[in-house]
Amino acid sequence: xxxxxxxxxxxxxxxxxxxxxxxxxxxxxxxxxxxxxxxxxxxxxxxxxxxxxxxxxxxxxxxxxxxxxxxxxxxxxxxxxxxxxxxxxxxxxxxxxxxxxxxxxxxxxxxxxxxxxxxxxxxxxxxxxxxxxxxxxxxxxxxxxxxxxxxxxxxxxxxxxxxxxxxxxxxxxxxxxxxxxxxxxxxxxxxxxxxxxxxxxxxxxxxxxxxxxxxxxxxxxxxxxxxxxxxxxxxxxxxxxxxxxxxxxxxxxxxxxxxxxxxxxxxxxxxxxxxxx
Numbered sequence: 001x002x003x004x005x006x007x008x009x010x011x012x013x014x015x016x017x018x019x020x021x022x023x024x025x026x027x028x029x030x031x032x033x034x035x036x037x038x039x040x041x042x043x044x045x046x047x048x049x050x051x052x053x054x055x056x057x058x059x060x061x062x063x064x065x066x067x068x069x070x071x072x073x074x075x076x077x078x079x080x081x082x083x084x085x086x087x088x089x090x091x092x093x094x095x096x097x098x099x100x101x102x103x104x105x106x107x108x109x110x111x112x113x114x115x116x117x118x119x120x121x122x123x124x125x126x127x128x129x130x131x132x133x134x135x136x137x138x139x140x141x142x143x144x145x146x147x148x149x150x151x152x153x154x155x156x157x158x159x160x161x162x163x164x165x166x167x168x169x170x171x172x173x174x175x176x177x178x179x180x181x182x183x184x185x186x187x188x189x190x191x192x193x194x195x196x197x198x199x200x201x202x203x204x205x206x207x208x209x210x211x212x213x214x215x216x217x218x219x220x221x222x223x224x225x226x227x228x229x230x231x232x233x234x235x236x237x238x239x240x241x242x243x244x245x246x247x248x249x250x251x252x253x254x255x256x257x258x259x260x261x262x263x264x265x266x267x268x269x270x271x272x273x274x275x276x277x
Contacts, residue, residue, distance in 0.1 A: 037092040039150070040128060040141050044085040046120035053115040057168045075174040080167070087164050088118075093150035097140060105149045109142045114165045136160040170237035177232045177269055178259050187260040188226065193252055202226060229257070232269070248272055 050061040060071050068076035097105050113131030127144035139161035142149040152161045189201040201212040202222065209226065211217050238245055253270035260266050
């Protein structure tokens with residue numbers, strides 16, 4: 001009888017030990033509160049204006065005449081707009097920022113983060129702040145009317161969510177240099193600074209392409225060449241005040257390309273010889 005009682009007491013002791021350890025662990029770690037996964041999601045179909053304001057730059061994306069523009073100056077990169085809207089559709093808060101870091105991260109978001117303003121065609125407006133850590137491994141969002149920051153993620157992806165919101169004006173611009181096609185093309189000219197004898201001009205006569213002052217040419221190669229020029233893309237745009245490019249901009253270009261469209265507008269591109277650096 002005593003043996004059975006001892007076993008019972010031992011089992012009870014083990015059970016109580018496990019329960020105590022579990023309670024101690026939960027008290028230290030805290031129980032994660034349930035977070036509304038849709039807290040920062042918006043109906044992207046209604047958005048017609050996005051403003052990204054940081055301490056150093058401001059980008060305004062507006063939807064006009066069935067296309068997106070950047071700061072009312074440039075056509076927007078359609079691919080980047082798709083990435084932005086895909087991000088806004090999929091982001092969700094993983095957890096609230098811990099209370100010991102809430103104030104410091106909240107202040108950082110307001111002072112150094114990107115203020116994101118989403119304006120809808122129905123008059124709705126959503127405003128929040130976005131930023132991340134220095135290693136760009138963690139992103140925080142905070143509503144403008146709520147001092148609680150949240151750690152943000154895109155489920156299934158290990159990406160720096162705030163990256164798309166931190167782009168400057170050049171990051172949003174359409175990277176295609178010449179936006180022409182067979183419907184609006186009129187003429188193209190190449191001017192070589194060191195050997196003007198190599199200069200030539202392609203023009204459209206009726207429905208046929210021709211090279212000015214040249215009787216014989218390969219029409220297939222000419223068509224392919226013009227198509228290649230129409231698809232020139234920039235890898236990035238360099239700001240006029242960017243350091244390290246002063247000497248380049250002060251030299252004359254090696255080649256100048258000019259495109260004329262059917263509205264008699266001229267678009268030019270100057271090419272410079274590569275530098276060692």
